[in-house]
Amino acid sequence: MSTPAAGSNPARITSEVVAKVAKLASLKLSEDEITLMTSQLSGMLDHFADIDKLDLENVVPLAQPFPLKNVFREDVIVKGLDRDEVLAAAPAAEDGRFRVPPSSGLGEQ
Amino acid sequence: MSNASSAPQHSTALPNGWEMVVGLEVHVELDTKTKLFSASPNRFGDEPNTNIDPVTLGLPGALPVLNKHAVELAIRLGLALNCKVQPSTFHRKNYFYQDMPKAYQISQYDQPINIDGYMMLPGDVRIGIERAHLEEDTGKSTHIGGTSGRIHGSDYSLVDFNRAGVPLVEIVSRPDIRNSDQARQYVAELRSILLAVGASDAKMEEGSMRCDVNVSVRKPGEPFGTRCEIKNVNSIRAVGKAIDYEARRQIDVLESGGTIRQETRHWDDSEGRTHTLRTKEDADDYRYFLEPDLVLLDPDQEWIESIRASLPMLPAARRAQLAELTGANKESESVYVIVERGQDEYIAAVANAGGDAARALVYVQQAFAEEGASPKVAAKDIATLTQMERDAKLTATQAKTILSEMVANGGGDPVALAAAKGFEALDTSAVEAMVDAAIAQQADAWAKYCAGEEKAMGALVGAIMKASQGKADGKVVTAILQARRAK
Incomplete structure (x- = not known):
């Protein structure tokens, strides 16, 4: 099902990679959507390849487009949300907690 | 076998010349008043879901703002672990789990705040610290139904978000640890350092300090073997037991012709063994990318030096x-x-x-x-x-x-x-008189003692101590008895 996008370097991205990323992001894509995304993502990667060709030896990598750093708040407690109000908005709650279906996701901790 | 009662325990040598290679990832909750990116309380033991806010719950439009004190505590810890403090960024680590409603954890990835430190263990053993980075904790799930209380087979889960967003530092050691003694010493020393610098209360029983252990085995001089990561290791004692168990399990697999799969395993303390939790290839694609809602963290040198100057003696x-x-x-x-x-x-x-x-x-x-x-x-x-x-x-x-x-x-x-109490140590001549009296009374014991039976001295000393009502100095009595025998 590998379908290199027309006009792009076929090595940039395959439909398998697109399908895998979609699965990791819990997106259900049809075959047609995968084909379309593969083509569009290949176009984007072509653009990055163009940037790669530039001489960027003396350019500092940009972590963030804003000219800001060290934005902090002080360690002071501010009243948050009311539990009953929040749980009333949830699909299900029990015992002061959110009740959720058993996850098939991949957990940490 | 190891002796459980004597103070420095010694892990047993592995069979057939195998060597273990161990690295530790330790998560510690920082001792702040509020969360890493929002102003709800960071407090253990409160009623479920009472310390929540839009950032904690990942509500649309909520924006994280970094807690300055959490950064300061992370730097304190980094300096105490001999790390270099560097400009750093935050990334999103993407995965789906019920205790993390944003579907990503904000963590540090390729530019962590602290890098390249070390800790010294007894015997001048140096354990490298690869990094000590900031990240947020997740909420807490309780799995209901099924048989094991674990997620597999459970009917549903209940989630408390009080812990979600609590500031953590994850301290990642280099794979420099070679036995379970060193691993336990490392965790104990890290805990002492955390308490000394005031970064965390480091209570393993309350989960404010949590260890994940990476274990592989090899023959000395060979490249590293495939490693397994063990989670749920919740005490210093369990760190040692889990490592010793896992190394032997891997050796058994390899010696019977098998191969080690890279996987995450769960330590069951009551059974004293590890179980497969998941294989690594399922879980490892976290699609990290820079957190666009946070800016560069670049502590200036003056701040770092003032923190260094405020550190207590370690x-x-x-x-x-x-x-x-x-x-x-x-x-x-x-x-x-x-x-x-x-x-x-x-x-x-x-x-x-x-x-x-x-x-x-x-x-x-x-x-x-x-x-x-x-x-x-x-x-x-x-x-x-x-x-x-x-x-x-x-x-x-x-x-x-x-x-x-x-x-x-x-x-x-x-x-x-x-x-x-009438405690006056008796002068030597009085003790000598008592010794002579005891020798006369306990002629049997004296004869045995003179024949080289050291245990017989006990009866003589006992008689003398009794006669002196405990006032004779045991060391003096022993010396006099030895001198009498030598004559």
């Missing part, structure tokens, strides 16, 4: 100082115990008051276990007690009795206490 330096003062080995149990209790300054005060530091170390270790860093008994009185024992005005047993009394009463003058 446990290793305090142990070295106490060892120097008392003449004890800096790796001895008593030195570790006293510094752990914070009583090293007290012993220095005893020495300053003219006391014998070596005796004080013994007294304080034995009698002050419940006293904390500021014992109620005045240091000058302990100083006097050490002098009385050193000058043979009291026997060791008598000194111990008076010490217990002083601790029980929260103080007291040892000279007065000794007088009230």
Whole structure:
């Protein structure tokens, strides 16, 4: 099902990679959507390849487009949300907690 | 086999020349008032979901703002672990799980705040610290139904978000650990450092300090083997047991012709074994990308230096100082115990008051276990007690009795206490007379002792101590008996 996008370097991205990323992001894509995304993502990667060709030896990598750093708040407690109000908005709650279906996701901790 | 009762436990050697390679990832909750990116309380044990806000719940439009004090504590810890503090960024680590409603954890990835540190363990063993980075904790799920209380087979889960967003530092060691003793020493020392710098309360039983252990095995000199990561290792003792179990499991697999799969395993403390939790290839694609809602974290040098200047003396330096003062080995149990209790300054005060530091170390270790860093008994009185024992005005047993009394009463003058109890060490001629009397009475024991049966000395010493009503110095009695036999 590998379908290199027309006009792009076929090595940039395959439909398998697109399908895998979609699965990791819990997106259900049809075959047609995968084909379309593969083509569009290949176009984007072509653009990055163009940037790669530039001489960027003396350019500092940009972590963030804003000219800001060290934005902090002080360690002071501010009243948050009311539990009953929040749980009333949830699909299900029990015992002061959110009740959720058993996850098939991949957990940490 | 290892001896569970003696203080420095020794892990058993692995069979057939195998060597284990171990690295630790330790998560610690920072001791802040609020969360890493929002102003709800960071507090253990509150009613579920009472410390929540839009950022904690990942509500649309909520924006994280970094807690300055959390950054300061992370830098304190980094400096205490000899790390370089560098400009850093935050990333989103994407995965789906019910205790993380944003579907990503904000963590640090390729530019963590602290890198390239180390910790020294007994025997001048140096364990590298690869990084110590900031990240947020997740909520807490309780799985209901099914049989095991685990997620597999459960009917549903209940989620409490009080812990979600609590500031964590994850300390990642280099794979420099070679046995379970070193692993336990590493965790214990890390805990001492965390407490000393005030970065965390480091309570493993409450989950404010959590260990993941990476274990592989190889023959010395060969490349690293495939590693398994073990989670749910919740005490220092369990760290040692889990590592020893896992290394042997891997050796069994390899020696029977199998291969090790890279996977995450779960330590079951009650069964004393590890289970497969998931294989690594399922889980490892977290699609990290820069967190667009946070800016560069670039602590200026002045701030870093002011934090460095505010660090207290660290446990290793305090142990070295106490060892120097008392003449004890800096790796001895008593030195570790006293510094752990914070009583090293007290012993220095005893020495300053003219006391014998070596005796004080013994007294304080034995009698002050419940006293904390500021014992109620005045240091000058302990100083006097050490002098009385050193000058043979009291026997060791008598000194111990008076010490217990002083601790029980929260103080007291040892000279007065000794007088009230009629404790006066007997002069040597009186003891010699008692020795001669005992030899006459216990002729059998004396004959055996003279024939080289050392155990027979016990009966003689017992008789003498009884005759002296405990006032004779055991060391003097022993010396006289040995001298009599040598004649």
